Amino acid sequence: MNQHKEVLAISNFRRLLAARTISNFGNGMAPTALAFSILAMPNGDATTLSLVLTASAIPLVLMLPIGGVISDRRGRAFMISTMDIVLSLVVFAQAYLFTLSQPPIAALVVLAASAGVLNALWYPAYPGLPADLVDDSHLQTANSYISFGSNAATIFGAAAGGWLVHTFGGSLALAVDAVTFLIAGLIVWTLRHTSSKSESKESVITELRLGWQVFWSYKWVVVVVGVFSLIVMCLRATEGVLGPLVARDHFEGAVSWSQVTTTEGIGLLVGFALIMVAATLRGVFAFSQQYLGEKLSQSVAYVIRNAIYDRGSDNPLSEGATPLLRAARAADNESVKLLLDHGALVDLPNSRGHTPLLAVAGKIGRAHV
Numbered sequence: 001m002n003q004h005k006e007v008l009a010i011s012n013f014r015r016l017l018a019a020r021t022i023s024n025f026g027n028g029m030a031p032t033a034l035a036f037s038i039l040a041m042p043n044g045d046a047t048t049l050s051l052v053l054t055a056s057a058i059p060l061v062l063m064l065p066i067g068g069v070i071s072d073r074r075g076r077a078f079m080i081s082t083m084d085i086v087l088s089l090v091v092f093a094q095a096y097l098f099t100l101s102q103p104p105i106a107a108l109v110v111l112a113a114s115a116g117v118l119n120a121l122w123y124p125a126y127p128g129l130p131a132d133l134v135d136d137s138h139l140q141t142a143n144s145y146i147s148f149g150s151n152a153a154t155i156f157g158a159a160a161g162g163w164l165v166h167t168f169g170g171s172l173a174l175a176v177d178a179v180t181f182l183i184a185g186l187i188v189w190t191l192r193h194t195s196s197k198s199e200s201k202e203s204v205i206t207e208l209r210l211g212w213q214v215f216w217s218y219k220w221v222v223v224v225v226g227v228f229s230l231i232v233m234c235l236r237a238t239e240g241v242l243g244p245l246v247a248r249d250h251f252e253g254a255v256s257w258s259q260v261t262t263t264e265g266i267g268l269l270v271g272f273a274l275i276m277v278a279a280t281l282r283g284v285f286a287f288s289q290q291y292l293g294e295k296l297s298q299s300v301a302y303v304i305r306n307a308i309y310d311r312g313s314d315n316p317l318s319e320g321a322t323p324l325l326r327a328a329r330a331a332d333n334e335s336v337k338l339l340l341d342h343g344a345l346v347d348l349p350n351s352r353g354h355t356p357l358l359a360v361a362g363k364i365g366r367a368h369v
Helices: 002-008 011-039 046-074 076-097 105-125 129-133 136-168 170-189 204-217 219-250 254-277 282-292 294-308 323-329 333-341 356-360
Strands: none
Touching: 002 011, 002 136, 011 046, 011 076, 011 129, 011 136, 011 170, 011 219, 011 254, 046 076, 046 105, 046 204, 046 219, 076 105, 076 129, 076 170, 129 136, 136 170, 136 254, 204 219, 219 254, 323 333, 323 356
16 A cells, blocks of 8 residues: 555656546547548548558558657657647647548548657657656556556546537547647656656667567567457457448447447456456466476466566566566576576666666666576
């Protein structure tokens, strides 16, 4: 309980929590508002909706690696706040276009592509920002508060979005979404002094090449990303196009679809609560212990536990923390020995320049190995 009070006592964290909650309220509205605004156009159909969504997705995927490099150089809070503020202008422009009797499809595509680029610059910067505001021992609690607030706000946003679209039209719902982006961006702007900038002397191209080499060297990560990408592709087709189309043609339009998305959000919130209850992952530990042996099972439990809960300041996929670095930071001697026995590199740094050797030397984290 004291840890919860300590986290909430940090004013900078409270600002971030407020910003994410406000922004996700708008994010809950946006999919319903955009889909039904396009379908309500005189020439709006599934093809038009797919075109706009694809225009956003392609630059998002292509620009994500560049976004990671730029966020390191400019500072996380600066990138997040700037992208939110600029994105609010893009969404305001979308809202305006839908007030016209015949919104130009080309303009909608350009705005969607712009939103994709801005999101690609936003996403890599966010995972490390909570770690800039709270210390390692409070990070899991801080992330829990942010996840809960974001999921709850998305639920209420989805419900409110359906009502707004049904009652006043999608343009007003998009305008509300734009306001939430603007407010969130202005709040995070006040945190830009908390994020340090990378002093890397390498060029952007060099860092992209090195990042790709590290990514490709972890085959399990490549497989996970590939499979998850396929899942996301199917979900985008179902939730972005097919669902709104069916709701418009066979049910009550935006109201019906918002009920679906709200229920999905509630399921996510319940799932998050269940994960928190099962934080020790006793079942996984027992299974791995039975089939893999005690020492290996401890390593498996450690890796899985840290893949779900960020116990340190590094997000393994966004900041490049290796299992050895995370084990060293946590002073998990048995996992360190196991990983070293299997050839883990002691001098492989994450994006902050932290290596397992530094962790063992006590320069970072809490290792006493």
